[in-house]
Amino acid sequence: MNDKAIYKEHKLKDGHILQIFQDTWAESPRSWDNLGTMAIFHKRYNFGDEVDFASDDFENWSEMQEYIINNLKAAVCIPIFMYDHSGITINTEGFSCPWDSGQVGFIYVTEEKLKDEYAKTTLTEKDIERAMASLESEVKIMNRYVMGDVYGFQLIKREKGEEDLIIDSCSGFYGENLTENGMLDHIPEELTPEKL
Numbered sequence: 001m002n003d004k005a006i007y008k009e010h011k012l013k014d015g016h017i018l019q020i021f022q023d024t025w026a027e028s029p030r031s032w033d034n035l036g037t038m039a040i041f042h043k044r045y046n047f048g049d050e051v052d053f054a055s056d057d058f059e060n061w062s063e064m065q066e067y068i069i070n071n072l073k074a075a076v077c078i079p080i081f082m083y084d085h086s087g088i089t090i091n092t093e094g095f096s097c098p099w100d101s102g103q104v105g106f107i108y109v110t111e112e113k114l115k116d117e118y119a120k121t122t123l124t125e126k127d128i129e130r131a132m133a134s135l136e137s138e139v140k141i142m143n144r145y146v147m148g149d150v151y152g153f154q155l156i157k158r159e160k161g162e163e164d165l166i167i168d169s170c171s172g173f174y175g176e177n178l179t180e181n182g183m184l185d186h187i188p189e190e191l192t193p194e195k196l
Helices: 061-070 109-119 123-146
Strands: 004-010 016-021 036-042 074-084 089-092 101-110 150-157 165-174
Touching: 036 123, 036 150, 061 101, 074 109, 074 123, 074 150, 089 109, 089 123, 101 109, 109 123
Parallel strands: none
Antiparallel strands: 004 016, 016 150, 036 101, 074 089, 074 101, 150 165
16 A cells, blocks of 8 residues: 555556655755755755855855855856745746845855866866756756655556555656656556657
């Protein structure tokens, strides 16, 4: 018996059902091996990485950014913004609401770490662009996490008069799109209908 609230249910072939549930126990993406360091400063939320500086150490965000670039030798430093109203969401572009949104920190990568990661002695403009895309992707994944946009599944076999038989289950899929989040990779191809 499934003890999780079903978010969506898809009928597959041969009496199989794909039950999708919200993964309320998902691990933070910041526990993974990330390229960037996420320095988030907020009175009520703590979901960034540990850093050796605090927002109180600076007069404003520009001063903090200068410190990250000049003292920590960041090759890339991107601001992070939060919208907090009946839930939270973060991004690197900012939000239009002046009351419930604002900057909460930065995501950055040092030159040294980037050179190690890319096995280079000198960074090119293309390396910097690639790093920026990686950091923006990390913020998008973190946004899915803070929004609760993380899912799991149970693949069950359903037959009349029988209790559902759990064939497989897994969780930790970020985002609703079954193809993009990798969930469909866990479903046998012969059971997957053309459209889901």
